[in-house]
Amino acid sequence: MGRALSTTGAQDAGAQDAGTENAAAAQDAGGALYRQVAADLREAITTGAYGEAGRLPAEGALAERYGVSRGTVRQALAVLRADGLVTSRRGTRRVVLGNARVQSFSELLSFTHWARSMGEEPGGRLESLIRRPADAAEREQLRLEPGAEVYVTLRLRTLSDVPVMVERTVYPSHVGQLVAQLPPDVVSHTEQLREHGILFTDADHTIDVVTANAEDAKLLGCRRGAPLLRERRRTTDPTGRPVEWSQDRYLPGTVAFSVHNSLATSALSRHARADD
Amino acid sequence: MGRALSTTGAQDAGAQDAGTENAAAAQDAGGALYRQVAADLREAITTGAYGEAGRLPAEGALAERYGVSRGTVRQALAVLRADGLVTSRRGTRRVVLGNARVQSFSELLSFTHWARSMGEEPGGRLESLIRRPADAAEREQLRLEPGAEVYVTLRLRTLSDVPVMVERTVYPSHVGQLVAQLPPDVVSHTEQLREHGILFTDADHTIDVVTANAEDAKLLGCRRGAPLLRERRRTTDPTGRPVEWSQDRYLPGTVAFSVHNSLATSALSRHARADD
DNA sequence: CAGCAAAAGTTGGCTGGCCAACTTGATCTG
């Protein structure tokens, strides 16, 4: 892959002096070197440059090609391994596992971002926004003191004007205050919050099946008792403080969730459902 | 990342490989140093040693405590970060995110192992096992040549004799041959296959909702058209060769799937459901 | 005392090196 990484293109030339310049150029490609290498290899793999079950070049060869150390290459390959694109065993070259397109974190967290990445037109209608004291479960999830207040939104989300999902989100007050000031027709709360300095960096998801209640049925246009795919999500900011506790209910056939895990890296788990 | 468990993770059958003089003394939890450190920190975090949203010691301090280099500590912390146990930002100490118990890889892949880890009694009844040419979709998933044959099993899985899941699995012939020789009352195919040298190391999961067909309804004792939580799973061995293509259908309320992702590591994604 | 500047503390990132463990293919041997 010809693309020898802009920063290191002049590797010997003046690698360290021109730090600022090159760093800026690198930024739009992914900032860190290992991310650029990972992005380039991902591109090569998904376009089939190494074949269906082909073998990748050795770490050393890649290090030389990109003009980086082997450690950096290993960091890049760890990313691809975690995404399930390649295997990784001692003693033999890495093998291409699949060419699965893995969405970015923001595509996963933001309905709007996700929809646009598929070429669909996302929409959202705010049904209600109320402010009230948090109940026990909400205090637990959002790590709030007794008596703390939360903002609760109910939104109907659409793809090309077709209802697909009901979203019930609970915000702690410091976030909810911002949400309450947004115009009711704003499509992406996530993007608006980011511009106000609220960052989403970590999320825990739980996925199961529920039946539509009266409210769901009315909004989604399905029967009461109809099955819905539910995703419950707790999101935290970079400091680890919970910023969102949301429950999305999708009409069947509109979405599926996909995850990769391996002996090396696994974050998925299966729970018994005594809760809720 | 979760692994650290004795079962498959280390597959340390040939533990004779010396190398681990004093290191092994610490714990046989995991061969590698960073795994031992990770296991120890996980233990400390889940028992609340650092508090709910407490701060971890600095990398340097941990390195000194465990007598390893900072790089090794960073490797261990990367494991915990991927599991969603701690945050990780430049400039400040890591913060405890939660004390989520993350299942091991084998618990996730094996219904039997998972059930036992919850104290339930898993059961399974083989309804049918047939051998036939693979169709196009199966060839694609299992990466088979045209004309290749597959073994297809249909099993009803139970917890304490209560039906909870219907499992339809397609095996390539080299695995299916082994499955076909198993006694029909064997509970865990996965464990049996491992003893025959078939290892499961990577898996892709897709989770969505379907309605019960006549066969599902009969086996699970639900109405036809009732909602089921479906997990489709393709599993590969260490070399990247597909060894299993399975479709599990759970009764609502019996399980939920849970996953963590973050800006740093994300393997979960959301798909449109045009397929299938 | 408020606000700003400097300093200290901490993690992210990268390098270079070394050895062990493992896989694979070639070579030798009976």
Next chain:
DNA sequence: CAGATCAAGTTGGCCAGCCAACTTTTGCTG
């Protein structure tokens, strides 16, 4: 020719060090 042995190639793991970027604390200044 089958099987064992050996050598080369490759990844896993660990170390020591360095600097940059960022956060928090401290201390100074107006």
